[in-house]
């Protein structure tokens with residue numbers, strides 16, 4: 152049975168537009184094991200200077216700094232847990248054109264050498280996320296979708312997509328934009344319906360792909 156993990160980036164709970172669309176997608180997927188990771192409830196380590204030293208050690212093929220083994224073991228367990236899922240579903244609002252800081256923190260935690268990828272001395276990467284699919288659902292007040300003339304301001308889904316593809320080797324990555332969420336209630340309702348229709352079509356696609364894998 153295919154396994155899906157929903158990584159929740161909005162702190163707004165039931166009021167979250169991005170989470171509502173993600174839940175709509177999950178509701179349309181049958182026969183999948185679903186888990187939920189809320190980045191606002193997670194205990195993420197500080198990536199301060201001392202901690203980051205171990206990242207450089209891993210990149211150069213060395214062990215993490217003495218005394219930092221437990222926290223790096225926890226990070227590895229977190230990434231291994233993620234890698235146990237076939238589909239990674241992210242839902243997130245846009246904050247100042249980018250990701251909310253907790254989700255950015257989560258992304259910075261999981262993209263680690265020997266966990267997301269392995270590199271050789273020449274910098275060639277082997278990806279650990281190959282074979283996974285990602286779905287990114289991004290809400291935003293402004294219409295910065297491709298073709299809107301403001302697409303160059305997207306440091307939200309474009310950023311997340313590049314991180315997952317470049318460092319984990321995840322492909323395909325499906326992006327669904329819930330925007331603009333600033334407007335009259337009727338206009339926002341129309342935006343929500345459009346996003347829901349988009350994820351309904353995507354649900355069929357994911358279900359078919361999962362069927363082919365089983």
Ligand SMILES: Cc1cc2nc3c(=O)[nH]c(=O)nc-3n(C[C@H](O)[C@H](O)[C@H](O)COP(=O)(O)O)c2cc1C
Nearest residue numbers: 161167168169244245246247248290291292293332
């Ligand atoms: C701190 C903060 C910063 C925001 N910055 C932007 C922004 O740069 N661009 C944008 O389109 N919307 C911005 N918004 C609006 C949210 O992206 C929008 O309300 C979205 O629908 C919220 O999604 P959610 O309901 O899933 O949390 C911002 C909202 C907050 C709280």
